[in-house]
Amino acid sequence: MFRKASLALAATLVMAGMALADPIEGNWKTQSGETASISGGGSFSITLKTGKHAGKTIGSLKAAGDGKYAGSITDPATDKTYSGKASISGSTMKMSGCVLGGLICKSQTWHKL
DSSP states (O other), X not given: OHHHHHHHHHHHHHHHHHHXXXXXXXXXXXXXXXXXXXXXXXXXXXXXXXXXXXXXXXXXXXEEETTEEEEEEEETTTTEEEEEEEEEETTEEEEEEEEGGGTEEEEEEEEEO
8 A cells, every 4th residue: 555655656746847847958959960958947058968069068048938048058069158048939949149249140940859
């Protein structure tokens, strides 16, 4: 009896944790085909999992509300860091890195795996 109750409690806690996960958390397919992992709470870290720069942290974002995030994004090929932002719509995320106060930006579209 105790074992069944423990398993039910554990399953409930796992489901509650999944319900509390932020939409940005998880694995994403980048525009160039690599997989990036986004994790954290409050401040989200972006780490490449596959490709030439696997294991490299390429960004940090904080929630700004309504599926939008702001922070910094690093180009893994050049190690240059830019002002970054992301917005999520369903299973698609638009990532942007900008310079000169947002005057010049480059964007990519990522898809949730």
